[in-house]
Amino acid sequence: MKPKVLLTNDDGVTSAGLWAAYDALTSIADVTVVAPSTQQSAVGRSISIFEPIRATKIRINGVEAYSVGGKPTDSVIIGIYALGIKPDLVVSGINIGENLSFESIMTSGTVGAALEAANHGFPAVAFSLQVEDQADKFDDPFYFDSSFDESKEMVRNICGNVFEGGFPENMDLINVNIPKKVTAGIEITRLAEKLFETGVEKRLDPRGKPYYWINGPLYDEAEDGTDVNAVANGRVSVTPITLDSTAFKGMESLKKLLRT
Known part of the structure; x- marks a missing residue:
């Protein structure tokens, strides 16, 4: 049997990026699409706890999907707990626009969905595609007309390796950012x-x-070894992420401050 994938995003269920990921995965996995009904970029890991959530079965490109009236995290929770999907892997994306740095992943709905999956014990990978014009992030993602060929190959390659070799240890999710034009392969980044x-x-x-x-403009420079630097130089950035935000290196200084 093929491995099961719950596919979601933050650009909405009609996004060209979501369906590019579906095309990339459907030959190697049993894919169920559960994604927000509308654009939900930059909502991070927020959850709808003050209003009901509707999940409507729809058909796009001849494929059955679930359109969720909520956030990316809601989509993951609904998929797992309401629809009974027990995925071998949760895939979020392909997001239209990069999700790089501390700053970006804290607000990203794409990464937020993957974090939510990991929080419930399911391995997750988030995929994002760099855009040449930042205005592309604000257009209707259904009509995004840039090529997803390289991104689809990367989705299939990375997820295929996870299916074959298992999810890597000592991380909760993998954050993948793909340059608009890949010129220098893959780099494992911070x-x-x-x-x-x-x-x-x-x-x-x-x-x-x-x-x-x-x-605000994009940063022009970033240190070697970082995700921002890799993508700026045409390399696919693959960053291991953990849920534990504890600042272990700061514990001793905190103990001294509080005299404990």
């Missing part, structure tokens, strides 16, 4: 500190009242 130089743009509405856009 997270960079930041992806964006955060800024705020102030504007005035027609009544003269101020409002704000959070914005």
Whole structure:
């Protein structure tokens, strides 16, 4: 029997990236799509606890899928606990836009879904594709027309290796970022500190009242060995991630501070 995959994302169930991942996996796995009904980028690991969640069975490209009226994490929880899917692997993506650095993975709905899966004991891989124009992240992901050929090959390759060799030890999920053009293979990386130089743009509405856009350019440089550096130089970044955020190196200094 083929391994079972729960496939989700944060761009929404109609996203071209999600269905590229489906195409990549369907020959090697039994894939069930459970994804948000609408765009849910940058919601991180938030969960809908104050409103009901609907999961509607739909058909896209002739394939049965579940459209979830909630967050990426909701989709994972609904898939596992309401629909009874017990996946061998949870795959999140292919996200339209990179998810690199401490900064980005803390807010990413793509990585958030993978973290949620790992939290419930299911191995997970998140896939993201670098975009040439950051504005592409804000267009309808159904109409994203860049090629997914290299991304699909990477999804099939990495997931195939997991199915064959088992999920690696000492990590809870794998975060994969694919350059818009792969020129230098795969690099195992660590997270960079930041992806964006955060800024705020102030504007005035027609009544003269101020409002704000959070914005900022991408970082031009990052240290060797980081995910940001790898993707900037045409390499596929593969980063092991753990759920445990404990700062073990800080324990002694904290003990001294609190005199314990």
